Amino acid sequence: MRRNYESQKLFALFQNRILAPGRGDFHEYMQMLDLPDTAEPVEVLEVGGGHRATDSFEVFPKIEKGPDGAFRCRFFLHGWRHVNQAAQHRLEMLRAGEALYVAIELTNPATQFAVQIQTLDYHMIGWAPWYLVDDLVASIARTSGQYEAKVVRINPMPAPSKQRVLIEFRGNWPGYEPMTGPDFEPLVRD
DSSP: OOSOOOOSSOOHHHHTTSOOTTSTTHHHHHHHTTOOTTOOHHHHHHHHTTOOTTOOOOOOOOOOBOTTSEEEEEEEOBSGGGSOHHHHHHHHTOOTTOEEEEEEEEEETTTEEEEEEEETTOOEEEEOOGGGHHHHHHHHHHSTTOOEEEEEEEOOTTSOGGGSEEEEEEEEOTTOOSSOSGGGOOSSOO
């Protein structure tokens, strides 16, 4: 049935996608997400994405901008397993805090438009998630040079491949409201 559902606690669909605090590897998992052990379950979903091996469902936060238009978003690097061998080697040398370039790709064979993540020595190491592409392109195009990206955390094996490199992107959207396109419309209107 198409209607709004509300609850004071997470629905089972989401609760089953976060690690229980009682598990022995909970602290390591929270470190991997760059979150404190006391983070709220919704924060864990926002950063971790709620990935399961059995489906392609992904959770991500709505980007909120400040009154001055400034915003910050964190995401795990996508597609890094598909880059060339030199870039794979460069990925192994990444360090937390390392600055990165962001480039608009106009000929991506899978999605046409994409946002590449590159090292300062020009190794293309992966991409931003698809759900951020339109908004990141808008930020880059509107505020040339007023954005930055950096490595927040590297999670070596045995971390899941989808949670290997945590990236932070900061920018500014004066007069622009993120995540308002057709992909982000609610299924049910109030």
